[in-house]
Amino acid sequence: MSIFVDKNTRLLVQGITGRDGSFHTMQMVKYGTNVVAGVTPGRGGQKVEGVPVFNSVAEAVRKTDANTSVIFVPAKFAPDAVYEAADAGVKLVVCISEGIPAIEMVKVVAYLKEKECRLIGPNSPGVVSSGEAKVGILPGHIFKKGNIGVVSRSGTLTYEIVDQITKSGLGQSTCLGIGGDPIIGTKFIDCLELFAHDQNTEAVVVVGEIGGRDEQDTAVYVKENFKKPVFGFIAGKTAPADKRMGHAGAIISGTAGTAAEKIKAFEENGIKVGETPAEVARLIKEHFG
Amino acid sequence: MKVHEYQAKEIFKKYGILTPKEKMCRTVDEVMAAAREIGVPCVIKAQVMVGGRGKAGGIKLAKTENEVKQHAESILNMEIKGIPVKKVLVSEAVDIGSEAYLGIIVDRTEKKTVVMACKEGGVEIEEIARQKPEAIYKVYADSLLGMMSHKAREIGLFLYDDPKIAFECASVVSKLYRLFVALDSSLAEINPLVLERTGRLIALDAKINFDDNGLYRHPDVEAMRDRESEDENELLAKEQDLSYVRLSGNIGCVVNGAGLAMATMDLVKHFGGEPANFLDIGGSSSPEKVMNALKILLKDENVRVIFFNIFGGITRCDDVANGILQAKETLNIKHPIVARLTGTNEDKAMEILKEAGLIFAKTMDDGAQKAIALLK
Numbered sequence: 001m002s003i004f005v006d007k008n009t010r011l012l013v014q015g016i017t018g019r020d021g022s023f024h025t026m027q028m029v030k031y032g033t034n035v036v037a038g039v040t041p042g043r044g045g046q047k048v049e050g051v052p053v054f055n056s057v058a059e060a061v062r063k064t065d066a067n068t069s070v071i072f073v074p075a076k077f078a079p080d081a082v083y084e085a086a087d088a089g090v091k092l093v094v095c096i097s098e099g100i101p102a103i104e105m106v107k108v109v110a111y112l113k114e115k116e117c118r119l120i121g122p123n124s125p126g127v128v129s130s131g132e133a134k135v136g137i138l139p140g141h142i143f144k145k146g147n148i149g150v151v152s153r154s155g156t157l158t159y160e161i162v163d164q165i166t167k168s169g170l171g172q173s174t175c176l177g178i179g180g181d182p183i184i185g186t187k188f189i190d191c192l193e194l195f196a197h198d199q200n201t202e203a204v205v206v207v208g209e210i211g212g213r214d215e216q217d218t219a220v221y222v223k224e225n226f227k228k229p230v231f232g233f234i235a236g237k238t239a240p241a242d243k244r245m246g247h248a249g250a251i252i253s254g255t256a257g258t259a260a261e262k263i264k265a266f267e268e269n270g271i272k273v274g275e276t277p278a279e280v281a282r283l284i285k286e287h288f289g
Numbered sequence: 290m291k292v293h294e295y296q297a298k299e300i301f302k303k304y305g306i307l308t309p310k311e312k313m314c315r316t317v318d319e320v321m322a323a324a325r326e327i328g329v330p331c332v333i334k335a336q337v338m339v340g341g342r343g344k345a346g347g348i349k350l351a352k353t354e355n356e357v358k359q360h361a362e363s364i365l366n367m368e369i370k371g372i373p374v375k376k377v378l379v380s381e382a383v384d385i386g387s388e389a390y391l392g393i394i395v396d397r398t399e400k401k402t403v404v405m406a407c408k409e410g411g412v413e414i415e416e417i418a419r420q421k422p423e424a425i426y427k428v429y430a431d432s433l434l435g436m437m438s439h440k441a442r443e444i445g446l447f448l449y450d451d452p453k454i455a456f457e458c459a460s461v462v463s464k465l466y467r468l469f470v471a472l473d474s475s476l477a478e479i480n481p482l483v484l485e486r487t488g489r490l491i492a493l494d495a496k497i498n499f500d501d502n503g504l505y506r507h508p509d510v511e512a513m514r515d516r517e518s519e520d521e522n523e524l525l526a527k528e529q530d531l532s533y534v535r536l537s538g539n540i541g542c543v544v545n546g547a548g549l550a551m552a553t554m555d556l557v558k559h560f561g562g563e564p565a566n567f568l569d570i571g572g573s574s575s576p577e578k579v580m581n582a583l584k585i586l587l588k589d590e591n592v593r594v595i596f597f598n599i600f601g602g603i604t605r606c607d608d609v610a611n612g613i614l615q616a617k618e619t620l621n622i623k624h625p626i627v628a629r630l631t632g633t634n635e636d637k638a639m640e641i642l643k644e645a646g647l648i649f650a651k652t653m654d655d656g657a658q659k660a661i662a663l664l665k
Contacts, residue, residue, distance in 0.1 A: 020603075075502065101473045101503035102395045109400045110432030125602075137572070139602040139632060154548025155572075156600045159632070160653065163600075180547060181502075182397045209548055212397045235551035238536070238558045239567070246532040246547025246569040248502055249397070254415045259555075276556055278654050 002129030012066035021072035031134040075099035095121035105183035119185025125155035125177040146171020152207035164281035180247030210236035223269035297495035311380035320361035388481035410481030436466040473503025538563025541592040562661040579612020601632025610638035629656035
């Protein structure tokens with residue numbers, strides 16, 4: 001068991017013929033993901049890594065029963081790619097594209113509300129269910145099958161923490177990056193709701209960062225609703241105010257959204273916070289003996 | 290991206306929002322000429338992109354020509370929060386009846402655009418949000434249909450009892466919303482929105498911030514960028530697809546990924562060091578990108594040690610290694626370099642760098658500690 005993606009995932013890659021799309025298709029196939037189709041308008045009939053390419057998502061879904069899509073198209077075209085996937089009946093869309101204007105994302109989120117379609121991202125590194133499926137750009141070799149769920153706003157920092165967990169001898173059930181943008185489809189709490197019912201997940205790591213109040217809301221949710229142990233890490237303790245730290249969503253506005261405020265919320269609500277990524281792995285290891 | 294008040298007001302005018310008669314000036318002579326044209330009394334306002342200009346003495350009412358000169362001289366020579374004032378706005382003095390607040394942002398929690406109104410204007414909204422959040426009236430726009438007229442009227446009627454003024458305010462709300470969406474803003478604010486004794490509604494101050502992700506489709510907005518008021522290295526980094534923020538320490542950090550870059554700064558601090566910067570070289574980085582990153586980093590004279598923390602995924606460690614080698618040769622780098630390169634092609638990277646005189650670290654903890662030890 002796992003959340004979002006597994007052995008039953010039938011993956012479609014939007015933007016499969018692009019540089020990133022084709023490279024990561026290869027990596028996802030190598031991991032054992034069932035990649036059934038690719039879409040690039042105008043390139044129908046070609047093949048990438050043995051995967052058939054179609055001109056539209058609707059056609060790809062009709063012919064291959066794809067149920068999940070991963071988007072590698074440039075930011076300018078990414079909102080339409082999400083709409084196309086949702087209109088074709090795809091149930092889960094993982095958007096890797098970075099740089100979509102927030103106002104476009106507001107519309108995307110509203111449009112998807114009318115559909116039975118979940119969006120992860122944008123600006124997400126993807127989702128991995130260890131040993132089952134890898135959707136996105138996370139490096140497959142760092143994962144090990146296990147019982148720790150990981151959900152993060154970041155990419156490489158997530159790899160760092162996953163790697164430390166693996167090296168400590170434990171493994172992961174599902175790990176995902178929800179994206180570094182201010183407006184995203186799936187938030188920490190949405191993931192925790194699913195982790196709560198996942199039999200293979202025994203504990204969850206929440207990796208947050210400066211900006212917004214998603215971590216604070218998550219902390220309250222955990223205290224009130226979540227029974228499994230939760231560990232946390234917050235990046236950006238040394239970040240100055242009013243400066244965007246890479247991610248569009250990683251910005252302290254005046255005095256709101258600081259790391260200190262988030263760490264306090266975590267600690268007050270029973271989430272054990274690691275001072276460093278290594279300490280997060282250590283805390284989990286100690287907990288499970 | 291931020292723009293000055295005078296630029297935000299130009300945008301307001303374009304969208305039909307009433308602003309005072311005013312003129313941007315760079316010298317005392319220009320101010321004198323503008324004051325004669327606009328009329329005295331007038332207000333002289335420092336144009337710097339920080340809050341608290343008024344408290345810092347950057348906004349002054351001049352009742353006589355003599356005072357215009359005095360204030361122009363003092364404001365054009367002042368620094369506000371460390372930023373020298375290079376421009377002022379000479380503005381018509383407005384007969385203030387009452388002041389209100391009107392602002393639009395994208396609400397991250399609700400994932401919607403929200404208009405915020407408050408009967409108290411002129412105060413920073415964050416201050417009100419902290420002290421009496423109930424004083425802020427919020428109306429969410431429909432994400433697909435936009436700001437419906439009846440919702441704009443709802444805001445007008447909240448702020449003003451007189452229906453005529455309330456409906457005029459509704460029109461201001463609609464215009465502000467239109468420009469917010471059309472220009473990919475992240476904040477559009479009128480603070481204060483003034484009701485003059487004559488009954489006119491006028492935007493006395495204006496603030497617009499833009500979503501950096503939207504700038505690609507607004508070259509006219511990009512053209513408003515005041516390069517002088519931004520950090521030159523941060524701009525340079527942006528142009529090279531890097532993300533850099535200067536801090537005050539002496540350990541220069543080069544990292545792939547924003548989250549890991551922040552965590553690296555935090556780790557340096559955790560072990561007792563001081564990070565010199567945030568620097569994210571992004572994914573799929575070429576040797577050239579590493580070179581560019583080092584060029585920017587080395588402009589900071591405080592940097593004494595360089596700490597590479599790379600977790601290879603799409604980023605290949607051998608690309609980073611080649612970049613370090615090239616940079617060492619062409620830029621003549623004397624600084625000690627601590628390198629923690631792990632993930633994709635790390636073995637190749639080690640092979641490339643084995644003769645380069647670097648200090649290698651196995652983990653990021655190890656790397657941070659080694660970098661700090663080098664300072665002693």
